[in-house]
Amino acid sequence: MKALLVSRFPRVDTPAWKRRVAADLLDAGFDVGVLYSRATLPDQARAGLQEEGLGVARRYLSLRRGSSSAPAPAADQPQSLADFAAERGLPVLRHRKLGDADTLEALRAQQPDLLVLTGADIVPRAVLEIPRVGTINAHYGLLPAYRGMNVTEWSVFYGDPVGVTVHLVDPGIDTGDILLREEIPIEPGETFESLRPKHQTLAARLLVEAAKQLRDRTEERTTQSADEGKQYYRMHPALRHIAERRLAAQAAAVGSS
Numbered sequence: 001m002k003a004l005l006v007s008r009f010p011r012v013d014t015p016a017w018k019r020r021v022a023a024d025l026l027d028a029g030f031d032v033g034v035l036y037s038r039a040t041l042p043d044q045a046r047a048g049l050q051e052e053g054l055g056v057a058r059r060y061l062s063l064r065r066g067s068s069s070a071p072a073p074a075a076d077q078p079q080s081l082a083d084f085a086a087e088r089g090l091p092v093l094r095h096r097k098l099g100d101a102d103t104l105e106a107l108r109a110q111q112p113d114l115l116v117l118t119g120a121d122i123v124p125r126a127v128l129e130i131p132r133v134g135t136i137n138a139h140y141g142l143l144p145a146y147r148g149m150n151v152t153e154w155s156v157f158y159g160d161p162v163g164v165t166v167h168l169v170d171p172g173i174d175t176g177d178i179l180l181r182e183e184i185p186i187e188p189g190e191t192f193e194s195l196r197p198k199h200q201t202l203a204a205r206l207l208v209e210a211a212k213q214l215r216d217r218t219e220e221r222t223t224q225s226a227d228e229g230k231q232y233y234r235m236h237p238a239l240r241h242i243a244e245r246r247l248a249a250q251a252a253a254v255g256s257s
Contacts, residue, residue, distance in 0.1 A: 001133070001215045002031040004112040006098070006120040007081055008038070014078035017200035018118040022084055024208040025116070030215075033091040033110060034081055037098045037121050081118070099124040114214060116207055117169065125171045133214050135169040138203035142181055143167060144229035147174035150240075152195060154232045156250070157243040162186070164199055166206040168221070173231055177221040179210040188255030190247060 003025055007013055013036070025032050085092050091110065095103040098121055107130045115135040117123065128135055141151030143165040155162045163183040168176035184198050213219035235243070 001113045003114045003116050004033045004035050005116050005118045006035045007118045013081045017204040018081045019084045020204040021207050034085045035093045038096045098127050136210050137169050138207050139165045139174050140199045144224040147229050148231040150235040153235045153243045156247045164202045166210045177223050180206045186250050190251040
């Protein structure tokens with residue numbers, strides 16, 4: 001089965017969980033490639049914050065400016081997903097936007113069975129129609145209850161479990177059939193920053209597991225109903241502070257039990 005990982009900002013795309021997905025798919029016998037769409041500088045900063053926190057976002061900005069005064073990448077700079085693929089002779093497609101005509105043409109030429117979203121932009125319907133099997137995404141929340149943005153924070157705010165859902169992608173926002181879900185237990189000292197790498201590690205594992213199930217036709221799909229959940233939007237900082245306090249209280253309760 002041919003799987004294309006769809007991501008963005010190729011010069012600075014270093015999160016280890018994406019390379020883990022690529023490596024594990026290769027180990028599972030998939031034919032793997034990478035498709036990048038280009039992001040603006042503000043897009044890269046926001047994505048860096050979501051992926052790795054403030055320090056990595058600053059490094060992303062420094063690398064992207066590319067000026068003579070910008071520091072050169074360190075010798076131990078984490079390998080990008082593109083470099084990982086190139087080292088192994090895997091195809092790496094670079095295009096401006098996912099919905100552009102040249103992107104669609106290149107995608108059709110690759111004849112992918114499966115698209116695996118690894119930090120991608122919103123995927124237009126024309127792209128979703130190309131892969132033979134479908135497109136899968138790892139959502140950092142437990143569907144169908146929590147769709148949209150900042151769902152880890154919203155889950156904690158309302159006292160619900162956090163976790164990752166891998167689902168098939170349709171034209172809606174996090175509304176496609178659910179394939180796999182798993183909660184992340186809250187541990188003593190937990191913060192939203194400590195939850196981020198746990199989400200990434202779990203997302204990598206579940207994406208590969210879902211891809212193998214789809215290949216082997218052993219997947220179990222759960223269709224979402226529109227009235228089962230709610231779409232959330234970016235959380236206001238004041239509400240995030242409340243969520244942080246609630247997470248801290250929850251983590252402290254776990255530690256004292």
